[in-house]
Amino acid sequence: MTLIAHMTDLHLRPRGLACYRVSDTNMFAERAIRCLKSLDPQPDALVITGDLTDRSDPREYAVARELLSRLDMPVFLLPGNHDSTSGMRREMSSFPGISETGDGKICYTAKIGDVQLIALDSHLPGSPKGELGPWQLAWLDSRLKETQVPTLLALHHPPALSGIVHMDNMGLVDADALAEVIAPHAHVERIICGHLHRPIIASFAGKVMTLAPSTGHQVVLDLTENGPALFNFEPPAYFLHYHSEATGVVSHMAYVEAFPGPHHFFADEGVVWPGDEA
Template sequence: MTRILQITDTHIVAPPNKVSKVLDTYSLFQQAVNKINKDLVKLGKIDAIIVTGDISDRGDEESYKAFQELITQLHIPYFVIPGNHDRREAMRTCFTSLQSTNLSEEINWIHAFPDLDVIGLDTVIPNSGAGRLSETALTFLADSLQQSKDRPALIALHHPPFESGIQFMDAIGLDGANAFSEILAQSERDIRVICGHLHNSIVCSVGGKTVLSSPSTASSFVTDHRDNAPVGFTQQAGGYMLHEWNNGFRSSYLTLAESGPLYPF
């Protein structure tokens, strides 16, 4: 069994800065780490953490170092992919696992666990909120899925390969989603896809595979499909995800809100 936590959209800024002059994302992530550490007593052994982008809000080295100070408190190996707020060059400088290639190159990787492959894809368009799966990323994905065809694969990317119905987010969606869907449909492997970006938990089917977006640790976006829906975020407590492989995928949503008393039946 392989068990992986997904954390996304931490949007860290180093203290005393705040995102949009409202969100103290450093303190919010510290609270999230504290809650996750409490939850680990109930969850059991975790093999790794996947952080699906927008680690930093500004893409500066100071914020990545602040993020590292906090995530290391979980004492679990972690892997990162960039989101639209991140900067590849600063990430490669700060995260030693990313320093094997040139600073400006896409951050696409594959990591093999005993019974599962995890594939990380870079969807960043520099200086844009929107995302794109380039020919490089799509080729990397197709080639990775051709390996070890009898093994399941967990694919992680930042931008969702589907429309969410949240219109201001769909406006900065993912170019290349159709090609991505075709690659998934052609693969015989058991695949689950995870993403961030939406600050919301949504489940879809793409290319015949299940795709899930995780909520953020920093803020929440309201599910509002109206044409005139207001643009913005709420400070409602977000969450994170647990993805498990045990002769099949199972994904669980875990809230960062503190639970109330437990009542017996």
């Protein structure tokens, strides 16, 4: 079996600075990494689908390098709208795939256990929207035709709409072109992404899209037409993508918070469950 952890939207800041003045994203990220290190079994890899940093500041990338160095597993990165392709390539070049050339984009493939990861770069300079672009879409098409290995497609901007209008307005501008590329390929078992700071499951091009919440603050769930852009501190979480021959890809959401338990399912003394009568 293969187990892949998926985190997103860490929004790391220079040490001592909060994100949006009130979100201690570095502390939240520390807790998420500590939680990940406590898992048994340990994941085969961690994928972070963008917004590793908040402003693509070299000091933020330095925090990221120190934090991720604590993990005894490969870490696969790709840029979000708050990062930059050039900044990530310069500051995180020691991480797998980052230094590969891709017509200006960070895109690469990696084998993780019995699963193929294809990482895509949807960063669009000067815009919160995302774009893959013709070169990267052609590259993706050729990669998908090379093998029938079960594949996870990773990018920052979700290609499917969520109903949260202000976030959908800064979505993936060439989502229709992406759909044309991936629709014929049954071995694309999951699209994993971030950007919306909420756990969202949707269908896209006949595939399952799994959008992970942030390890820090979350976007307020507002499905009204003109809802404002607001965030809150709902519990941070991440996804674990489990794959086996018997199951295919199964996605579990894991919370960073510590909760009471675990407890055994014992009935009160003297209580007999229906069907268990002597």
